[in-house]
Amino acid sequence: xxxxxxxxxxxxxxxxxxxxxxxxxxxxxxxxxxxxxxxxxxxxxxxxxxxxxxxxxxxxxxxxxxxxxxxxxxxxxxxxxxxxxxxxxxxxxxxxxxxxxxxxxxxxxxxxxxxxxxxxxxxxxxxxxxxxxxxxxxxxxxxxxxxxxxxxxxxxxxxxxxxxxxxxxxxxxxxxxxxxxxxxxxxxxxxxxxxxxxxxxxxxxxxxxxxxxxxxxxxxxxxxxxxxxxxxxxxxxxxxxxxxxxxxxxxxxxxxxxxxxxxxxxxxxxxxxxxxxxxxxxxxxxxxxxxxxxxxxxxxxxxxxxxxxxxxxxxxxxxxxxxxxxxxxxxxxxxxxxxxxxxxxxxxxxxxxxxxxxxxxxxxx
Numbered sequence: 001x002x003x004x005x006x007x008x009x010x011x012x013x014x015x016x017x018x019x020x021x022x023x024x025x026x027x028x029x030x031x032x033x034x035x036x037x038x039x040x041x042x043x044x045x046x047x048x049x050x051x052x053x054x055x056x057x058x059x060x061x062x063x064x065x066x067x068x069x070x071x072x073x074x075x076x077x078x079x080x081x082x083x084x085x086x087x088x089x090x091x092x093x094x095x096x097x098x099x100x101x102x103x104x105x106x107x108x109x110x111x112x113x114x115x116x117x118x119x120x121x122x123x124x125x126x127x128x129x130x131x132x133x134x135x136x137x138x139x140x141x142x143x144x145x146x147x148x149x150x151x152x153x154x155x156x157x158x159x160x161x162x163x164x165x166x167x168x169x170x171x172x173x174x175x176x177x178x179x180x181x182x183x184x185x186x187x188x189x190x191x192x193x194x195x196x197x198x199x200x201x202x203x204x205x206x207x208x209x210x211x212x213x214x215x216x217x218x219x220x221x222x223x224x225x226x227x228x229x230x231x232x233x234x235x236x237x238x239x240x241x242x243x244x245x246x247x248x249x250x251x252x253x254x255x256x257x258x259x260x261x262x263x264x265x266x267x268x269x270x271x272x273x274x275x276x277x278x279x280x281x282x283x284x285x286x287x288x289x290x291x292x293x294x295x296x297x298x299x300x301x302x303x304x305x306x307x308x309x310x311x312x313x314x315x316x317x318x319x320x321x322x323x324x325x326x327x328x329x330x331x332x333x334x335x336x337x338x339x340x341x342x343x344x345x346x347x348x349x350x351x352x353x354x355x356x357x358x359x360x361x362x363x364x365x
Contacts, residue, residue, distance in 0.1 A: 009079075009082045009083055009086055010044050010047055010083060010086075012079050012082075013047050013050075013051065013079040013080060013082070013083045014042050014047055016074055016075065016076045016079045016080075017036055017042055017047065017050065017076075018042065019066065019072060019074060020033065020036055020060075020074075020076060021036050021037060021039075023066070024037060025063065025064070025065070026059075026060045026063055026064070029059050029060050029063070030053070030054070030055065030057070030059075030060075030202040031053045031196070031202055031358070031361050032050055032053045032054050032060075032076075032080075032202075033060075034361075034365070035049075035050055035053060035361055035364070036050065038364065045176050045177050045178065046177070046178075047083055048083055048084075048086070048087040048090075048173075048176065048177060049177035049178070049357055049360060050080065050083075050357075051080040051081070051083035051084040051087060052084055052087060052173075052177075052350070052353045052354050052356070052357035053202075053354070053357045053358065053361060054076075054077065054080040054081075054084065055200070055202045055203045055354075056077050056080075056081055056290075057077075057202070057203050057209075057210040057211065057221075058077045058210060058211045058212075058286075058287065058290040058291075059210065059211050059217075060076050060077065061074075061075060061076060061077050061078075061211070061287075061289060061290040062211045062214070062215040062290075064076070067289070068289075075289065075290060076290075077290035077291075078289075078290050078291065078292045081292045081295055082292060084350070084353075085292075085294075085295055085298075087173060087353065088349055088350070088353070090172075090176075091169050091170075091172040091173040091176065091353075092165070092169045092344065092345060092349070093164075093165050093168035093169045093172065093344070094165070097345055114338075118154075118334075118337065133323050133326060133327070134323055134326075135321065135322060135323050135325070136325055136326065137321055139251075139252040139253070139254075140252050140253075141254055141320070141325070142253055142254060142329055143252075145325070145326045145329050145330065146329065146330070146333065151333070154337060155336075155337070155340075158337060158340045158341055159340060161344075162340055162343050162344055165344035166343065166344050166349065166352060169344060169349060169352075170349075170352040170353065170356060173353055173356060174356050177356070177357065177360060178360070179356060179359070179360055180363075182363075183359055183360060183363040184359075186362075186363055188362075189359060189362035189363045189365075190359065190362075192358075192362040193355060193358035193359040193361075193362050194355075196358050196362075197351075197354065197355055197358060200222050200225060200226065203221065203222045203225065209221070209222060210222070211287070212282055212285060212286055212287070213285050213286065213287055214287060220278065220282060221279070221282050223278070224274070224275045224276075224278030224279045224282060225275065225279060226275070227271040227272070227274050227275030227278070228271065228272055228275025228276055228279060228303075228306065229275070230268075230271060231267075231268040231269065231270070231271025231272035231273075231274075231275055231310070232268065232272060232306070233268070234264045234265070234267055234268025234271065235264070235265055235268035235269060235272065235310070235313075236268075237264050237268075238260075238261045238262070238263075238264035238265035238268060239261075239265075241260050241261045241264065242255065242261040245259075245261065254320055257317075262317065265313065265317075266314065266317065268310075269310040269311075269313050269314045270310075270314070272306050272307065272309075272310040273307060273310045273311060273314075276303040276304075276306050276307040276310075277307060279299075279303055280300060280303050280304075280307075283296060283299060283300070298346065298347050299347055301342075301346065301347075302342075302346045302347040302348060303347075305335065305338060305339045305342070305346075306339065308335045309332070309335050309336055309339050312328065312331050312332040312335055313332055313336075315328055315332075316328045316329060316332050
């Protein structure tokens with residue numbers, strides 16, 4: 001049975017959407033409004049689909065003639081943000097962990113502390129103090145602090161859980177919004193959805209940007225988001241290349257500063273640091289009207305973890321030939337473990353929900 005809060009959130013979003021469907025002033029702003037105009041009625045699943053199409057650029061709020069103090073009190077970005085949050089909770093797997101999204105900042109802190117403790121314990125159990133605080137250089141230096149098998153076992157277990165949890169969560173959402181198997185074979189729609197996602201096409205109408213602080217437009221949110229997103233992809237590519245080096249060619253880490261994994265990871269790490277810091281700054285300055293402050297804890301928790309993963313990784317790279325390497329390695333692995341442990345229950349999940357919504361939109365279009 002649905003809780004009252006979910007029913008209230010859905011009803012408020014439906015009220016906003018039905019007024020939008022009558023007005024249609026914002027029809028060219030983003031994908032949300034053409035999707036609204038193609039419908040006459042809006043059930044709960046349709047509203048969840050529309051909420052995940054929304055990029056929360058807030059352009060429609062500042063353009064709307066029916067926002068407060070008008071009696072309609074329209075606030076489409078805030079209403080859809082609340083529904084979007086509910087969709088994360090409803091379709092996450094395991095379902096019992098859906099409430100994690102409500103107290104995401106607290107849960108992330110607890111998991112981070114647990115991951116730190118686990119990795120620190122492994123370090124203390126498998127290496128003596130002399131090795132931990134002595135200079136370790138050459139191939140296999142990292143594995144003299146944390147054994148290779150243990151490192152792979154922990155990372156592999158978390159990664160497999162992430163794939164399972166994210167996959168099932170996205171599948172639950174896809175079925176609920178009416179996604180069809182035929183949509184997954186439409187190459188034109190897939191190409192368009194990926195283009196929109198990678199270019200952040202709808203993060204501000206017509207490429208003019210978002211209305212972060214007021215009705216003026218700015219593309220800084222798009223730029224910071226791109227730095228973070230492509231930085232993350234570069235770091236993932238660095239890890240993938242390093243895995244090939246190790247298991248295919250037998251080249252053991254750490255690698256030279258001029259090697260491909262190090263170059264990809266360094267550029268990606270710098271991008272993540274700038275992107276996450278910039279997005280945090282933008283969110284702090286966002287206009288109160290269309291913002292829903294309750295969701296910022298989840299945003300900041302994810303951005304903070306990404307920031308510290310990159311910062312500790314770059315610190316480890318810079319000091320890996322010193323006696324600080326052992327402690328830095330343990331700290332870095334602890335933050336990485338925390339990040340991947342919370343991925344299915346963090347803001348990271350919005351990537352796949354939005355991709356699913358965009359794919360449905362382009363198939364219907």
